[in-house]
Amino acid sequence: SAVISQKPSRDICQRGTSLTIQCQVDSQVTMMFWYRQQPGQSLTLIATANQGSEATYESGFVIDKFPISRPNLTFSTLTVSNLSPEDSSIYLCSVDSGGAYNEQFFGPGTRLTVL
Amino acid sequence: QKEVEQNSGPLSVPEGAIASLNCTYSDRVSQSFFWYRQYSGKSPELIMSIYSNGDKEDGRFTAQLNKASQYVSLLIRDSQPSDSATYLCAVNRSNYKLTFGKGTLLTVNP
Numbered sequence: 001s002a003v004i005s006q007k008p009s010r011d012i013c014q015r016g017t018s019l020t021i022q023c024q025v026d027s028q029v030t031m032m033f034w035y036r037q038q039p040g041q042s043l044t045l046i047a048t049a050n051q052g053s054e055a056t057y058e059s060g061f062v063i064d065k066f067p068i069s070r071p072n073l074t075f076s077t078l079t080v081s082n083l084s085p086e087d088s089s090i091y092l093c094s095v096d097s098g099g100a101y102n103e104q105f106f107g108p109g110t111r112l113t114v115l
Numbered sequence: 116q117k118e119v120e121q122n123s124g125p126l127s128v129p130e131g132a133i134a135s136l137n138c139t140y141s142d143r144v145s146q147s148f149f150w151y152r153q154y155s156g157k158s159p160e161l162i163m164s165i166y167s168n169g170d171k172e173d174g175r176f177t178a179q180l181n182k183a184s185q186y187v188s189l190l191i192r193d194s195q196p197s198d199s200a201t202y203l204c205a206v207n208r209s210n211y212k213l214t215f216g217k218g219t220l221l222t223v224n225p
Binding site for chain 2 (some may be wrong): 001031033042044045048059079090094096101102103104105106107108109
């Protein structure tokens with residue numbers, strides 16, 4: 001499986017600021033995904049990021065709050081804008097294996113705390 | 116009805132026993148099914164994938180799928196304390212998106 005890294009691994013931010021999270025993959029992948037995992041909860045898909053096209057957002061998530069870039073086949077960023085304490089979560093990127101059954105592999109995650 | 120349901124647990128088993136984790140899903144068009152293990156403070160790790168009805172074995176892990184009953188399970192044989200984690204069931208419909216259950220917390224007692 002691909003090796004996935006995320007930066008930063010954790011951050012503490014002030015209300016009203018923004019945080020940009022980077023996701024780097026060691027091989028080219030078509031589909032990358034961004035998830036949120038709130039404390040004690042399961043994973044919720046924020047958006048799908050495909051290279052060369054706009055990200056596709058899930059219900060309840062909007063581009064103004066979670067802008068995503070996908071400049072090439074190995075890299076993506078997620079920005080969480082206008083932070084509030086409710087945004088305190090773990091943010092995870094994942095990649096599709098490219099196989100017939102769409103297995104996904106996750107990066108190590110970014111733990112965000114908003115004060 | 117929730118799309119993917121799991122008992123939240125905690126499920127507690129003694130070391131060496133079989134741990135049985137269950138998952139049901141609501142969408143009959145679902146095609147691929149996955150079990151992820153998540154240690155506290157870590158990201159999910161894919162441990163089993165299953166696509167066809169029946170059993171699939173990999174080491175101490177066996178995944179079972181019954182599409183007619185919309186049911187998928189994970190058996191862990193000879194459970195070890197290192198198996199203590201949250202196990203997430205994920206379902207892939209006809210698209211590439213995964214829907215996750217809330218996870219079952221497993222504790223294996225020495």
